[in-house]
Amino acid sequence: MAKDICVLAYSGGLDTSVAIQWLMEHKNVDVVALAIDVGQERQDLELVRAKALTIGAVESVVKDVREEFVEEFLAKALKANALYENKYPLVSAMSRPIIVKHLVQEAHRVGARYIAHGCTGKGNDQVRFEVGIAALDPDIEVIAPVREWDLKTREQEMEYATARGIPVPTTKANPYSIDDNLWGRAIECGILEDPWVEPPADIYTMTNDAHFAACDVPEYVELSFEQGLPIALNGETKSFHDIITELNTFAGRHGFGRIDMIENRLVGLKSREIYEVPGALTLISAHKALEDLCLERAVLHYKLGIEQTWADLVYNGLWFSPLKEALDGFVETTQKLVTGDVRLRFFKGSCVVVGRRSPYSLYDYDLATYDATDTFDHTAAKGFVQLWGLPTKVWARQRRKVGKDGEV
Numbered sequence: 039m040a041k042d043i044c045v046l047a048y049s050g051g052l053d054t055s056v057a058i059q060w061l062m063e064h065k066n067v068d069v070v071a072l073a074i075d076v077g078q079e080r081q082d083l084e085l086v087r088a089k090a091l092t093i094g095a096v097e098s099v100v101k102d103v104r105e106e107f108v109e110e111f112l113a114k115a116l117k118a119n120a121l122y123e124n125k126y127p128l129v130s131a132m133s134r135p136i137i138v139k140h141l142v143q144e145a146h147r148v149g150a151r152y153i154a155h156g157c158t159g160k161g162n163d164q165v166r167f168e169v170g171i172a173a174l175d176p177d178i179e180v181i182a183p184v185r186e187w188d189l190k191t192r193e194q195e196m197e198y199a200t201a202r203g204i205p206v207p208t209t210k211a212n213p214y215s216i217d218d219n220l221w222g223r224a225i226e227c228g229i230l231e232d233p234w235v236e237p238p239a240d241i242y243t244m245t246n247d248a249h250f251a252a253c254d255v256p257e258y259v260e261l262s263f264e265q266g267l268p269i270a271l272n273g274e275t276k277s278f279h280d281i282i283t284e285l286n287t288f289a290g291r292h293g294f295g296r297i298d299m300i301e302n303r304l305v306g307l308k309s310r311e312i313y314e315v316p317g318a319l320t321l322i323s324a325h326k327a328l329e330d331l332c333l334e335r336a337v338l339h340y341k342l343g344i345e346q347t348w349a350d351l352v353y354n355g356l357w358f359s360p361l362k363e364a365l366d367g368f369v370e371t372t373q374k375l376v377t378g379d380v381r382l383r384f385f386k387g388s389c390v391v392v393g394r395r396s397p398y399s400l401y402d403y404d405l406a407t408y409d410a411t412d413t414f415d416h417t418a419a420k421g422f423v424q425l426w427g428l429p430t431k432v433w434a435r436q437r438r439k440v441g442k443d444g445e446v
């Protein structure tokens with residue numbers, strides 16, 4: 039009888055390489071390896087593909103999904119100004135849903151019963167994989183080898199691998215756990231687990247140290263948006279994809295885009311996370327600045343709450359969920375007139391918005407100005423303030439009556 043098939047989310051690293059062998063040994067399945075290109079730092083994906091076959095995968099597939107990642111996933115994150123806990127632009131949380139989508143597609147193509155991933159039991163990524171898979175095909179069964187096997191340390195994994203002829207890394211182990219894609223880079227573990235310790239300089243690959251290495255003069259960038267998405271950089275029309283990669287380089291060179299934070303994981307623990315997100319943070323600040331100009335006050339204020347919920351849902355693995363889809367609908371509606379230009383100034387680790395303009399700007403100079411062209415009706419303000427303050431006055435009188443003047 040033919041064996042069941044398991045599609046494995048394969049990165050080429052030690053964990054998922056050992057997982058191929060472990061799945062064959064312990065689950066008696068044929069393994070189909072799938073490596074997804076979401077714009078992670080260049081590794082030769084052809085080598086990754088071949089490596090899976092060497093270890094024993096019956097099939098090994100590499101998919102370049104960068105264009106789709108930008109257009110269908112990052113576009114939504116930018117429109118939602120998505121920042122988990124007001125800081126983290128969801129780097130890993132953004133790539134998991136698109137990986138899940140392709141894992142499920144692949145599982146259907148090869149008739150797989152299982153999907154496997156290499157996540158540990160401590161992180162958010164396991165949740166994103168498993169809940170995402172359940173949303174797209176509730177009948178697929180998930181296997182999480184790293185959560186199941188008893189290879190506690192890297193040394194044990196290396197031993198297991200060597201004993202079975204699995205190629206192991208020859209260079210000294212990188213003490214950090216790194217996950218990256220077009221939207222940025224996440225760095226965890228090692229010495230970073232002590233929240234008091236300053237991150238060593240050598241963990242950074244996308245950003246210069248603001249103080250020592252960045253440019254000595256300020257540089258300006260002009261970003262043009264249409265309906266919430268960037269369409270040009272310094273007046274030159276470019277794809278969203280190219281704008282992200284160019285800003286990663288440019289802002290990174292200026293030392294902008296580092297985050298050092300304590301983050302609340304869904305599984306209940308706090309973790310210390312370092313991120314490099316030069317392009318993502320530049321784009322989100324520019325996009326916000328344009329919204330400040332173009333969105334009507336009530337919409338802008340309401341959207342802030344929606345943005346936070348959106349980021350929470352995506353962080354917590356609910357990309358494929360009815361609430362997230364409904365919120366996308368809201369966000370999309372708000373973007374119709376978010377069109378215009380934003381000017382940003384980069385200098386020694388900072389990125390500051392210094393100008394914004396839009397054909398749909400709601401900023402009215404004649405209303406805002408204090409000079410002679412002022413059209414604001416100052417006399418109307420008197421009655422407005424009286425009525426706005428009326429409940430406060432009524433409350434204060436009552437407190438006075440009962441002898442509790444000024445006390446809440």
Ligand code: ARG
Nearest residue numbers: 130131162215216217224311
């Ligand atoms: N804490 C971040 C998140 O949950 C980053 C996770 C990085 N993943 C990794 N396997 N290193 O989104």
